[in-house]
Amino acid sequence: FIGQTLESILADTYTSIEWTGDATQYFNATKIANPTFSGADVTASQTYPFSVKVADKNGCTGHVEGEITVHPVPTATLATPNNEHCITETTAQVITATVEPSMAGTGTWSTNVVKTGETTATFTPSDNEAGSYTVTYDFESDKGCKTERTAEQIMIVNALPTPSFTLSNTSVCVSGNNSDPITVTKTNPTTGTFEYSIDKGSIADNGTFT
DSSP states (O other), X not given: OOXXXXXXXXOTTOSEEEEESGGGGGBSOXXXXXXXXXXXXXXXXXXXXXXXXXXXXXXXXXXXXXXXXXXXXXXXXEEOSOOEEETTOOSOEEEEEEEXXXXXXXXXXXTTSEEEEXXXXXXXXXXXXXXEEEEEEEEEETTSOBOSSXXXXXXXXXXXXXXXXXXXXXXXXXXXXXXXXXXXXXXXXXXXXXXXXXXXXXXXXXXXXX
């Protein structure tokens, strides 16, 4: 039985009906022809046996036994070691889905990743433009139970920075007046790691040319 609601079908002409067994704890009634089975919350597949005994107006009785199997509804989460990369990154980034409880089934990924398995996929930053991308994932077990909430993972692709700067002076004397060091002031971006270079000279790490 897939899901958590089951309606049985018995003729209404029986003079007495009695349901027994573990399944009846989830029945809405035990002395009616068509009880409803619902409310069984399980973390692993669970089988509930039952039997029903009936009698007709002639006093003849009969019974039948059966069972109801309830399978858990999976939940899924996504994770990746690093979700933010430069647009030049060509290494495929692995995204892993965790399905709980663990079960066999089929994973469905969004089209902005390459599916490599039912619970794995890859996202390659260099294949995309700069921006934020939402990776989505759904899972359906081999028993037909589906995740009720879509799992998501944000992947960020950063554009390469275009640096700009200003100089405290552009024309100086080699000595004497107007020979103070020239300071390079970065204007965009203002944070991060910077490396300075100049033809026929050197610039200190703090951006000062002497």
